Structures are given as structure tokens and as C-alpha cells.
Amino acid sequence: MYWINGIEQRSISVGDRAVQFGDGCFTTAWVKTGEVQHLDEHIARLQNATSSLLMPACDWPGLRSEMQSAAAGHDEAVLKVILSRGEGGRGYSALGAQGPTRIISVSGYPQHYHQWRTEGIELALSPIALARSSQFAGLKHLNRLEQVMIRMHLDKTTAQEALVVDTAGMLVECCAANLFWRKGRQVFTPSLAHSGVAGIMRQRIISVLQQSVDFSVEEVSETPQTLSDAQEVIVCNALMPILSVKKIENWHYNDPQLLDFLTPYCL
Known part of the structure; x- marks a missing residue:
């Protein structure tokens, strides 16, 4: 309608x-x-x-x-x-x-979100990099050709979402979701100062973590290699709204402490 x-x-x-x-x-x-x-x-x-x-x-x-x-x-x-x-x-x-x-x-x-919340998902590194433009960073404007191309490449893989970097090689987000990862009690999410979409669920999660005594949160500029020693990776958007990532390329994750903590605030 x-x-x-x-x-x-x-x-x-x-x-x-x-x-x-x-x-x-x-x-x-x-x-x-x-x-x-x-x-x-x-x-x-x-x-x-x-x-x-x-x-x-x-x-x-x-x-x-x-x-x-x-x-x-x-x-x-x-x-x-x-x-x-x-x-x-x-x-x-x-x-x-x-x-x-x-x-x-x-x-x-999308009914598959229910299945993904139970089973977790896999991310594939996208060959499409997001252009840097601080003027439009964070905005969900109508110019989505980058995401269209990211999705076209993703559809050629068996993964459910894409891991996306910018033209400087820094982590930004997924095709249609924001990204967080955990190392111990420290939680990180990519800085959106130069590109990406500032999602509603991303902001909610940051707010919850800032008030938490169990975890800290920091916005950072890092390459995908930083995920190699993460204990946990999650993605989120207003529809999913939060999913556990089980695999990225050759890296595997199976310690959903952050997911378990955040789920009551997101669903």
C-alpha cells in the first residue's frame, strides 16, 4: 500500500x-x-x-x-x-x-529475520567501497547506488550481509545494517564521520552501552583486520533489529554475551 x-x-x-x-x-x-x-x-x-x-x-x-x-x-x-x-x-x-x-x-x-535471530548470519567482505563525504555522512538520503551495487555483489555469495569499508579502507557498516564488535568488555563501532548511515538501532545500542556498568563503547576507525581477534560481532537495524554474526570470511564467533545483554533493549 x-x-x-x-x-x-x-x-x-x-x-x-x-x-x-x-x-x-x-x-x-x-x-x-x-x-x-x-x-x-x-x-x-x-x-x-x-x-x-x-x-x-x-x-x-x-x-x-x-x-x-x-x-x-x-x-x-x-x-x-x-x-x-x-x-x-x-x-x-x-x-x-x-x-x-x-x-x-x-x-x-521479512520473515527470514526471525530465522536469522535464532541462527546468526555470515558476512562477506564487499568489493564496493563507500565514498567519503563528511557533509552527507550519517544521513539516510535517497542516493543509494553504492548500496545497490553492494547488494548485487552480496547476492553472488552465500552470506546474508556484507562487511563494507570506505575508500580509505576503514570499516563503516553493512549493506543495510550497522556494525558492532566486542573484545572483552570493550565494544566498538565504526565512526561515521566520513560515510555510512547513523541507524536508529545503532544509536539506541550506543546509549544503552554508555549507561552500562558491564560494557564500554567507543566509535573507532579500524580496518577489517581488527575483527580477527574479536570475541563477538553483531549487526543491527530498525527491522532486524539485532543479529549475531557467526562468521566473517575465515573468522568465527560463538560467544554472544553482548547479544544477550542487548536483546531486551532492542526487541
Whole structure:
């Protein structure tokens, strides 16, 4: 099901800047028992992204209401919100754009996530590196060609997710998830200062660990080699929401202390 500017429909103008330039942002939320999980965080993410992209103000209470209405009646589903700058402007110029355009969709929940939470997953090192751009780092903007290419290469492997570095060779994230690893009681996650998406579940996990007396957490710039002596690796996003990694290339992990600690805060 799709709604565009509050009207149930599937068509958007070819002149919309989302179509012409990928000019916008989005977020993807887990719907459980008719409720959008972490709704406040999803709204805050969109507010931050539209502000960073200098997009026109959105009717945030109205968008929240539309999201809640779209989620109602679904036991478990995926709700996606796209905000574009709208239609208008000349070439790259946004002068005269009529936005924002609000696109909401609801689709089925990926049932394999339930299996992955039980069995764990494997990561494959992606040959596609993310470009560095501190201006857009952290934002979930509509320009996702890198992720499309990462996914195309991942689909040629037997792994369930990709391990992704940037053009400097530093760990960033997965294709559609954020990354954490544990060494003893120290937990690490890649810095997103230059590239990557600052996921809602990533921020939740960082907040939980910062308040924990059992673990510490640090954002770091490291190459994949740092995972060779990790005791545990996990990945997360708003839908999974947290998974144990059993294998990366020739490295194996089977000590889910961090996963067990975080699960009550994430599910």
C-alpha cells in the first residue's frame, strides 16, 4: 500500500526531484501490533536529514498521524517514509520546488529475520567501497547506488550481509545494517564521520552501552583486520533489529554475551 501526500495512490510525477536527482531522505520502521516502533526516533531522523539537506519544512504532526494510520491493523510489517524536495526547480537548482513530497508505504515483514535471530548470519567482505563525504555522512538520503551495487555483489555469495569499508579502507557498516564488535568488555563501532548511515538501532545500542556498568563503547576507525581477534560481532537495524554474526570470511564467533545483554533493549 502506498500513500503520496496523504492520498492512497502509487503514481508520482516524473518531475519530482526524488526521481530526477534522488533529492530527499527516508527512514524504514518496524510495525508491530499496529504500532510504529521507535516512532519518535524515526521522526527525529527525518527532521535532522531534511534540515541537513536544506529541505522545506514538513508538517511533522501530520506526517506522524499518517504513519500511525498506515501502521494500524498490521500485526507485523515494514513502513517506509520518503521525503523529497518535491517537484520544481530548473536543473539542479531547487528554486521554485514545491515540496516536500511525502511518500509512505507498508509492505510485508521479512520473515527470514526471525530465522536469522535464532541462527546468526555470515558476512562477506564487499568489493564496493563507500565514498567519503563528511557533509552527507550519517544521513539516510535517497542516493543509494553504492548500496545497490553492494547488494548485487552480496547476492553472488552465500552470506546474508556484507562487511563494507570506505575508500580509505576503514570499516563503516553493512549493506543495510550497522556494525558492532566486542573484545572483552570493550565494544566498538565504526565512526561515521566520513560515510555510512547513523541507524536508529545503532544509536539506541550506543546509549544503552554508555549507561552500562558491564560494557564500554567507543566509535573507532579500524580496518577489517581488527575483527580477527574479536570475541563477538553483531549487526543491527530498525527491522532486524539485532543479529549475531557467526562468521566473517575465515573468522568465527560463538560467544554472544553482548547479544544477550542487548536483546531486551532492542526487541
